[in-house]
Amino acid sequence: MRWDSLYVAGVGTWLPEPLPVAAAVIEGKVDEARVEELAYKSVLVADELSPPEMAVRAADVAIGRAGIPRDEYSVVLHNTSWYQGHPMWPSGSYVGRHSVGAHVPCFEIQQRCNGALGSIELAGAHLASGISTGSAALLTTGDRFVAPAIDRWHCHPQSAVADGGTAAVLSAVGGFARVVATSTAVDNTLEQVNRGLRPFSELPPDPAEPFEYTSRYREYVAGPGGGDAAEQLKKVLITACETVLSDAGIGIDDVAVLVIPAVGAGRLSRVLGVPVERTSWDFAASTGHLASGGDQIAGFANLLETGSVSPGDHVMLFGGGGGYTCTAAVLQINEVPDW
Structure with missing residues (x-):
């Protein structure tokens, strides 16, 4: 949009x-x-x-x-x-x-x-x-x-x-930046990536037992219908990216910086066709994964605070989360605030 x-x-x-x-x-x-x-x-x-x-x-x-x-x-x-x-x-x-x-x-x-x-x-x-x-x-x-x-x-x-x-x-x-366009792509069949093959429980987990969903992910991928999860996920990512670029009227080479989640050692940049040097990975590698979308807000704030963007630049914020939903936002810098 x-x-x-x-x-x-x-x-x-x-x-x-x-x-x-x-x-x-x-x-x-x-x-x-x-x-x-x-x-x-x-x-x-x-x-x-x-x-x-x-x-x-x-x-x-x-x-x-x-x-x-x-x-x-x-x-x-x-x-x-x-x-x-x-x-x-x-x-x-x-x-x-x-x-x-x-x-x-x-x-x-x-x-x-x-x-x-x-x-x-x-x-x-x-x-x-x-x-x-x-x-x-x-x-x-x-x-x-x-x-x-x-x-x-x-x-x-x-x-x-x-x-x-x-x-x-x-x-x-x-504001100092205009939200040019956003796009959200979804594949709700991938909610089971976070659930695995386990039955629903009646009570919250015991806090003495460390929660993790790595094993749930592996269960799902190895189970019926889970073998295509990686390709399904990639399709959602690419759809969000292509749609927001089309709505913004720009190409991926027009994006000055891609702000990505602090996951996967920055490999998302390759999926989207952006050199890692044009992403926020260096900052993300110093924070770890700020879940709930904190990666993108913190990464964008760091760009501004370090003077890493200029007026007229397009910045793409790119995120994804369990469900699976993926939202991309193209911003254009009007001015770099003096913070």
Whole structure:
């Protein structure tokens, strides 16, 4: 879809100190073979703050940078992948309350690693619908992966999951970057990649037993109908990419930087036909996988903060998450903010 009046007005992060992978090896958290497979330099590991608190801190940065009055915010979409600190608790409402106030509808989105990018379309549609008189939307992510309930180094087949909060402010009025187009491609048969062949359970997992879905993925791929999963996934990725480029009216060579998830050692760049040097992989390799779409917001913020883009540049944010959904967004830089 091509957007006429959707802008990025602010981005912000709250990221803990990175743990070098060499230190993680010495501490016995991961072995050298796994480190080589992941191709990370470090992974963000927090020893304080809940995920919603991280999201609020990131939101404070993004809101301050956007400079939009809080009464102009019409929706908050908080994206999560893991436990938020309390069971059956609306973490999105906490984020909204402590960032833009008590007046704004707040929703928690659990579309896993595609949450934040998918939320661009949801927020854009909300702002264009006239449901609210507000002109701005706040998108946040927040996750913290604490042992023994989850082993960050081995729970995902192609990544180590990282802690942190990110935020972006979208505006229907103006901003430093314009959302030119977005596209979401879907194949819901791939939800079973995360479920495997196991029956549904009646209770949550025992937190003393580390959660992982690598074995579920392997079960599905080895089972009936699972052998085509890799090709199905590739089709979804390529469809999202080709559609957003067509809607934006540009080619892949016109994309100055491709902001990709911190998974698969950056191999997504090859699937999309972009040299890894033109992607955000170098930054992603220093953070680990900020699930819920944090990779893309943090990666975009890093481009701006390091002066790695110029006015007129097209930047593609590219994400995907269990389900399987994949969202691509083409942005054009109007100006590089002085942050």
